[in-house]
Amino acid sequence: MKISTYQMNIIPGQPEQNRNKVADWIAKDCKKNQPDTIVLPEMWTTAYTLSQLDDLADLDNQPTTSFLKELAIKNNINIIGGSFANKKNGQIYNTSIVINRKGELVYEYDKIHLVPMLNEHHYLCGGESAAKVFELEGIKMGLIICYDLRFPELIRPLALEEAEILFIVAEWPSARRHHWRTLQLARAIENQMFVISSNRIGTYDNVNFSGNSMFINPSGDIIKEGSNNEEEILTTTLDFNEVKNMRQNVPVFSSRVPDLYM
Numbered sequence: 001m002k003i004s005t006y007q008m009n010i011i012p013g014q015p016e017q018n019r020n021k022v023a024d025w026i027a028k029d030c031k032k033n034q035p036d037t038i039v040l041p042e043m044w045t046t047a048y049t050l051s052q053l054d055d056l057a058d059l060d061n062q063p064t065t066s067f068l069k070e071l072a073i074k075n076n077i078n079i080i081g082g083s084f085a086n087k088k089n090g091q092i093y094n095t096s097i098v099i100n101r102k103g104e105l106v107y108e109y110d111k112i113h114l115v116p117m118l119n120e121h122h123y124l125c126g127g128e129s130a131a132k133v134f135e136l137e138g139i140k141m142g143l144i145i146c147y148d149l150r151f152p153e154l155i156r157p158l159a160l161e162e163a164e165i166l167f168i169v170a171e172w173p174s175a176r177r178h179h180w181r182t183l184q185l186a187r188a189i190e191n192q193m194f195v196i197s198s199n200r201i202g203t204y205d206n207v208n209f210s211g212n213s214m215f216i217n218p219s220g221d222i223i224k225e226g227s228n229n230e231e232e233i234l235t236t237t238l239d240f241n242e243v244k245n246m247r248q249n250v251p252v253f254s255s256r257v258p259d260l261y262m
């Protein structure tokens, strides 16, 4: 599977402009790289304009879901749809969706862990369901959003259910770049899976974002990494034998002793 991850800047509070930008990037990427699957960053329709989200959020997944479905069909690609502010039952969630080439909604996940450093709980509601495994083209995958990366207990069950890729969509700040890079490597190594991330660049509200979007293989080697200040599309073809070989050579899953874990 050939995957492109989009390291974008995001225009704050301008969903229409950001949607046009994503459509342009997809057209350009499909012409140049012909990916099977593309990955967008966290909150790519609005950026972290938390105090304006009541006006700017989607309503029951729209219009972003229909917009991405159309792009998936038109360009014959699977879309890991980053995330967007999304009003459901009167609450605003940070929602991620996955759309397949046929334009079908394959997976939906609301970010569970709200960021105390951003007072996110004043503006957003945390997801109430665990992350689950989903499939694209017969490959099992998982997806988490930004701060979720700090919670390995959310990710381990995905690996135990044989996910081979973990996608991370993020707006991770440069101030904690070391954590961003190191935790991604750790998740790839401990779960013996590909880790593929899309992180924004640029600045909003005096916060500078790290970029450093990554492709990491199941033994924890960085295959590709974005810069920390440039918009770019990173594309790589994955060989899933790497997951099988790593899991056979270092069989951590069969060495587990879950009865002794708290």
Ligand SMILES: O=C(O)CCC(=O)C(=O)O
Residues within 6 Å of the ligand: 115, 145, 146, 147, 148, 150, 171, 172, 173, 176, 179
């Ligand atoms: O955990 C961090 O340091 C950053 C998390 C974050 O900014 C987010 O989840 O949006």
